[in-house]
Amino acid sequence: MSETSEQNDAVGHDEHPPWLAHHFDTPDQQAASAKLGMWTFLLTEILFFSGLFCAYAVFRRNHPEIFFDGHHFLNTALGATNTAVLLLSSFTMAWGVRCAQLGQRRGLIVTLTATLLCALVFLGIKYTEYKVKWEHHMVPGQGRIEALFGVQPEGEGTVPGEPAPRGFHPDIEYVVEHLREADQEAGVRVIAESVYQAELEQRAQYLGTFFGIYFCLTGLHAIHVICGIIAITWILRRAVRNEFSPQYFAPVDCVGLYWHLVDLIWIYLFPLLYLIH
Amino acid sequence: MQHETSHVNDAHHYDDHAAGVHVVPLQVLAGIFVALLALTYVTVAVTSIDLGSFNLWIALGVATVKGALVVLYFMHLRYDSPFNSIVFITAFVFLFLFLGIVIMDSVAYQPAVYELTPTP
Numbered sequence: 001m002s003e004t005s006e007q008n009d010a011v012g013h014d015e016h017p018p019w020l021a022h023h024f025d026t027p028d029q030q031a032a033s034a035k036l037g038m039w040t041f042l043l044t045e046i047l048f049f050s051g052l053f054c055a056y057a058v059f060r061r062n063h064p065e066i067f068f069d070g071h072h073f074l075n076t077a078l079g080a081t082n083t084a085v086l087l088l089s090s091f092t093m094a095w096g097v098r099c100a101q102l103g104q105r106r107g108l109i110v111t112l113t114a115t116l117l118c119a120l121v122f123l124g125i126k127y128t129e130y131k132v133k134w135e136h137h138m139v140p141g142q143g144r145i146e147a148l149f150g151v152q153p154e155g156e157g158t159v160p161g162e163p164a165p166r167g168f169h170p171d172i173e174y175v176v177e178h179l180r181e182a183d184q185e186a187g188v189r190v191i192a193e194s195v196y197q198a199e200l201e202q203r204a205q206y207l208g209t210f211f212g213i214y215f216c217l218t219g220l221h222a223i224h225v226i227c228g229i230i231a232i233t234w235i236l237r238r239a240v241r242n243e244f245s246p247q248y249f250a251p252v253d254c255v256g257l258y259w260h261l262v263d264l265i266w267i268y269l270f271p272l273l274y275l276i277h
Numbered sequence: 278m279q280h281e282t283s284h285v286n287d288a289h290h291y292d293d294h295a296a297g298v299h300v301v302p303l304q305v306l307a308g309i310f311v312a313l314l315a316l317t318y319v320t321v322a323v324t325s326i327d328l329g330s331f332n333l334w335i336a337l338g339v340a341t342v343k344g345a346l347v348v349l350y351f352m353h354l355r356y357d358s359p360f361n362s363i364v365f366i367t368a369f370v371f372l373f374l375f376l377g378i379v380i381m382d383s384v385a386y387q388p389a390v391y392e393l394t395p396t397p
Contacts, residue, residue, distance in 0.1 A: 039361045043368040058383045091310040094351040275324040277332035
């Protein structure tokens with residue numbers, strides 16, 4: 001009895017292809033298990049982001065005016081461009097999975113490279129957006145971040161020789177000017193200038209709530225884009241080495257699923273942050 | 278021995294057929310991409326029209342349609358094992374439970390928060 005099982009084991013070890021793990025009976029079973037694992041991971045990713053979406057929902061429900069003021073500081077054209085770039089990358093990724101399914105190695109390499117380029121363009125545009133915010137000291141806790149990296153903080157509320165201030169200390173003149181323009185465009189009537197100026201300064205302070213949520217949501221999303229770039233590079237390297245075939249392409253499939261989720265989250269972030277009416 | 282031979286044959290069997298997967302036609306993928314771009318344009322355009330509180334719901338509705346297209350076609354969920362759909366939908370059940378209860382709670386105690394806020 002034991003002899004038979006030993007023989008079976010020996011057959012099992014010798015007779016499966018290197019890409020089919022020993023504990024799976026068929027490639028289908030292996031691929032289905034990988035995908036189920038990936039979907040379960042995506043479930044935890046959605047719940048991971050849900051905390052930040054919850055913060056967004058609670059603050060927007062209670063203080064819609066802060067979000068309306070805040071969205072004037074985001075560039076809708078750049079946000080829409082980034083949406084299109086990410087949708088294009090999702091398309092090339094889906095095309096890449098199709099190439100992998102059909103065993104088209106060249107097509108897979110080209111589509112994965114296109115996806116990587118789109119991801120880099122997305123991060124480049126995000127960088128230019130963040131840079132403007134940084135220059136106007138609109139990142140909550142910016143003084144502390146600068147101090148952490150040994151940069152002399154210069155923002156509002158900085159006292160030479162003292163530790164960098166906590167919290168949100170934007171470039172008040174710039175923010176007030178911007179809010180004033182937005183009000184004029186919306187046709188807000190101003191009765192007393194001195195009262196209005198004080199009100200604008202108060203509104204500038206409140207923007208810290210918006211930018212705290214904005215940087216956490218888009219920052220966490222950007223971290224996911226960077227992780228996606230690493231994963232796609234790994235898949236691209238394996239594609240170049242010709243490790244995939246129509247029988248074995250689960251890694252391409254799973255990285256594709258992850259990349260589409262990153263796109264899916266951005267599909268919600270774009271209208272929620274940039275398109276506030 | 279007979280059993281082992283058949284096992285060996287099984288091991289070679291899957292070399293000559295692709296695993297049971299659905300290959301989405303390229304035209305479908307391209308069509309979905311164009312639809313996603315068009316919906317992005319719609320959601321940007323509709324923001325400049327004043328529809329009161331409906332603006333938020335339209336933006337979320339368009340985003341949900343876009344998300345559904347991505348999930349069903351780009352992520353193959355339409356052709357995939359229904360079990361994966363159950364896993365994915367479970368995430369949203371808990372998401373709505375989480376957001377719904379927290380927002381209800383927040384709405385309930387917000388007046389008390391305003392009472393506590395010191396006026397300058």
